[in-house]
Amino acid sequence: MIPFIDIQAINRRFEESFKNEFQDFLDSGYYILGNQVSAFESRFADYCETQYCIGVGNGLDALRLILEGYKVLGKLQLGDEVIVASNTYIATIIAIRQAGLKPVLVEVENQTFNFDISALKQAISPSTRVIMPVHLYGQIAPMEQINSLAVDNDLLIIEDAAQAHGATHTNGKRAGNLGHAAGFSFYPTKNLGALGDAGAVTTNDTNLANAIKKLRNYGSSSKYVNELLGVNSRLDEIQASFLSVKLPFLDKDNQARRDIANAYLEGICNPKVVLPCYDGSKNHVFHLFVVQVASREHFQDYLKDKAIATLIHYPIPPHQQKALQDLKNLRFEVSQALHQQVISLPISPVMTQLQIEKVINAVNAY
């Protein structure tokens, strides 16, 4: 069986280093917010070329704490509107809701899986304060247009970079440094994945960074002095040390993903399978390789018979989820069609040439 992603093989490459890190961690006696967290924060900030990185518990909290941080700074108020793509993973929308803000969902393009810019423009109202681009599947959102809309309307840009670690925009800046702040997830299967839950915020905004540093730790910057009603969402010390081991290999792993994507794009030729758009640049890190097939379930069963695992990202649009029942009357033609047709082929930095060829041949023979 070709697995969708072989997470054991990905991490086995670092086994010796992980074991050493664990021994050091055990010996150190610092299990929460110790040197490993601050070391990783400074490494990841350097990597993204941002001034700050704040480690938090997971990607959802990263996004939520950015919004909470801006509330503390008086830049956002309860009920302000946040514009977000209607095909994102539901976490983006949960973060907005949990912060007491109003998610305004918009239609997407079926070429890039990202904002339909004219729909985005139309969604801007006097209550809009934030545009939240999601670099879905690892491809950077159309930041030029988003930036100019944000400047014209005095809006904050908060990136959901949970699928785009290392993606580099044409201007040379990396995901995480393309707006006012960005949320990252280091969920194990992400391009940079921990061995458990982990997340981070990146920003160049000193006030926001200070607010989030407090918010993640009970609103406190010195022990037993609480300035804000914060939460407990700290990047775990041992996860930070594992992430520091893996970070130097991120660019190489992303290139391996792009190489596989290029092999798929060149090798797959089947009118029943619509390939993703890719301009060949480093603006895509192929967290996922998502194709569109009209009879998706049939295709998925077919590949399963050929011992190829696939996944669907995502089968149900957020506005049709039970958890967001109040949004159920919304209609997004393109986004809804995508949710019925998308299917993700295996892609990961440890795939072998033979596996890649098997996938290509099986898809072509469908």
Ligand SMILES: *Cc1c(COP(=O)(O)O)cnc(C)c1O
């Ligand atoms: C993974 C993911 C998140 C949430 O990250 P967690 O660490 O699982 O909380 C948010 N947004 C997107 C687009 C994601 O893919």
